[in-house]
Amino acid sequence: MEAVKTRVPVSQSIRYPEILEIARREGKVTVEGLAEHFGVTLQTIRRDLSDLADLGRLERVHGGAVLPSGTTNIGYEDRRSINAEGKAAIARACTSEIPNDCSIFLNIGTSTEAVAEKLLAHRNILAVTNNLNVAVTLARNPECEVVVTAGALRRADGGLTGDLTERTIRQFKFDIAVIGCSAIDEEGDILDFDMHEVGVTRTIIEQSRRVFLVADHTKFRRKAPVRVASVSDLAALYTDTDPDQQIVRRCHDENVRLVVVE
Structure with missing residues (x-):
């Protein structure tokens, strides 16, 4: 009689390092691929990836996860x-x-695109953007005049950057700028990956009466190499999880309104 082979469940403590090793080797892991590899359910792998993301070891993307990078941003559709x-x-x-x-x-980023979606009911708005995705969204609002800056098109995310973009921005003085970022470090510095985009964002800040930063909790776990500005340059910071106490104190000391949503 043939012996029945039984798969022994792999404990989480063993699974996590192997998941990270696969991610390092292949650049990305998928829920389905890991479930088949370990012989566990999709729900189990989703929990594993969420736990590793909470620990800052991975970043969740659609269908899986990628390694966080301190020098290269992940793909726009994944973001x-x-x-x-x-x-x-x-x-x-x-x-x-x-x-x-x-x-x-509104500048380049998936968070500012989300803001554009929520502006469709606003009236008598002049919106300037270097984000083609934002422009297409705001064009659905007949009460919004949309101005798109000049600049070199970045095909990966529909962003416009460079000297032409900065020169366009300097023609305006904005009541409010809504900006995103790639990372925020524990010292309150706002960081990005693209040096060309950094100059544009600094110009936006200079030309705005108030600056709102929209940054979800993943931005506090990431690293990026180029400093854009500081939280002291903001009027408000909007996020979805309480940041570290050092950031909270910095916002308090600099009179920056910290808004944490549920």
């Missing part, structure tokens, strides 16, 4: 799938404090 619900909640809180009859700037 769209990261914490979409949190970004939507942040966008609702942010747009609730943007009045009708004002001028605004």
Whole structure:
């Protein structure tokens, strides 16, 4: 009689290092691939990936996860799938404090795209953007005049950057700028990956009366190499989880409104 082979469940303590090793080797792991590899359910792997993401070891993307990078951003479509619900909640809180009859700037990023979606009911808005995705969204609002900056098109995310972009921005003085970022470190520095985008964001800050930063909790766990600005340059920071106490104190000391949504 042939012996029945029984798969012994792999404990989490063993599974986590192997998941990270596969991610390092292949660049990305998928829920289905890991479930088949370990012989466990999809739900089990989703929990594993969420735990590793909470520990800052991985970043969740649609269908799986990738290793966090301190020098290279992950793909734009993958970034769209990261914490979409949190970004939507942040966008609702942010747009609730943007009045009708004002001028605004929205820069490149999936969080600012979420803000654009929540601005569709606003009236008499002049919106300037270097984000083609934001422009297409805001064009659905007949009460919003949309201005797209000049600049070199970055095909990966529909962003416009460079000297032409900065020169366009300097023609305006905005009531409010809504910006995103790639990371925020424990010292309160706002960071990004693209040096060309950094100059544009600094110009946006210079030309705005108030600056709102929309950044979900994943941005506090990431690293990026280029400093854009500081939380002291902000009027408000919108996020979805309480940041470290060092950031909270910095916001308090610099009179920056910290809004944490559920």
